[in-house]
Amino acid sequence: MDSKHPRNPTRSLLLNHARRLFAERGFSAVSMRDIARSVGLQQSSIYNHFDSKQSILIELLRGHMLTLNQCRNDWLSDEVSATEQLIAFTQFHVAYHIDFPDDVFIAYMELRSLEPDNRKALVRLRDEYELSLQAIVQQGVTAGEFQCVDVAVHTRAIIAMLTGVTVWYRHDGRLDKDTVIHSYVTAALQSLGIPANDVAHQHELKKVKHV
Amino acid sequence: MDSKHPRNPTRSLLLNHARRLFAERGFSAVSMRDIARSVGLQQSSIYNHFDSKQSILIELLRGHMLTLNQCRNDWLSDEVSATEQLIAFTQFHVAYHIDFPDDVFIAYMELRSLEPDNRKALVRLRDEYELSLQAIVQQGVTAGEFQCVDVAVHTRAIIAMLTGVTVWYRHDGRLDKDTVIHSYVTAALQSLGIPANDVAHQHELKKVKHV
């Protein structure tokens, strides 16, 4: 059935509008009528493209999680120091979260709206992502580059700190994207005991390499 | 009407169960029947204690926000250095968030479920709390104790970092509450450029004073 092909334009439109609505109001508070009307269709027409409301959510969450891991792997290389890896991770994470805040918000809030099997698969992808940062932190602690009380707690602390950018960042706000990223890179590195002078130095190196 | 007095036991029971259900499934996904059945009542009996579903949410959110600000004011004194204030704030914030994760989660997620007027009043209380941390960070930067790129961004970064404890902390987990708090105090201070040795020292001082 061609209508269920990922590149069907009506289907893509529905996905994009559902993403925005789910992020704004929450999955349970959005009706199929809301989604249909936002793209100028009748409610029943959605079922030509998706099996159910839940299947729309699953596709949004799977797409986000897979893309996040894929982009992370493309961006990072593991042939550098833990400090350089942390800088690269932070730059990637904040930039991605600034660009796709709706996906991030839905992934954070609506995993519970999934049936158990679907939820488990997505939690695995989320854990994979978080553990990739934990490996960096552990490597830095082992090498004596980083100082922290507990690697697992500190990893979660950094992830939460960076992800919070989605709550307040606005494209027309006081600070531009690069400044915001620089702020978070400094905060993340300093949180692990890297002095501010070294931060500025390393950060600059990384920016020349990757941006 | 006595049934709507705050200390009515059935009313308190309803509030407590609604809090747990809203945190687990989200406001929109919980029905009045769910709340009533969880305390052994019929659905219509709730209306003897609350005017509407929305009024239950308002009472939970208002209670949380007022208590949070009140407890913070009781805990902190502003006659010490910015570093000492930050330690006290972090200890309070993490401890409170460990103790009342459901309130925190609902406050984060369900402000959007409120009608505009009610939402505005609560956003004001939330901002008041966040600005109290921003004042500490600003004081530390001005005094040369703290290093950061942008005070507002770094304040939000710290709040998000600390609040994240609600996502993963379990009372029967690997780490006890004091160790978790110590981890976050270290992370917060280091993020502002305070060296780890000083952190251990100051933190100990603070613990002796307050615990």
Place this chain on the structure above:
DNA sequence: GTCTATATCGAGATAGAC
């Protein structure tokens, strides 16, 4: 103050014409 019964509405999903 709790109950049963009911009103009114909107939800997700399906059937079948075009």
Place this chain on the structure above:
DNA sequence: GTCTATCTCGATATAGAC
């Protein structure tokens, strides 16, 4: 592939007996 019409269910809220 979209439409209209409809099914079935459960939602919030109210009325009135006890």
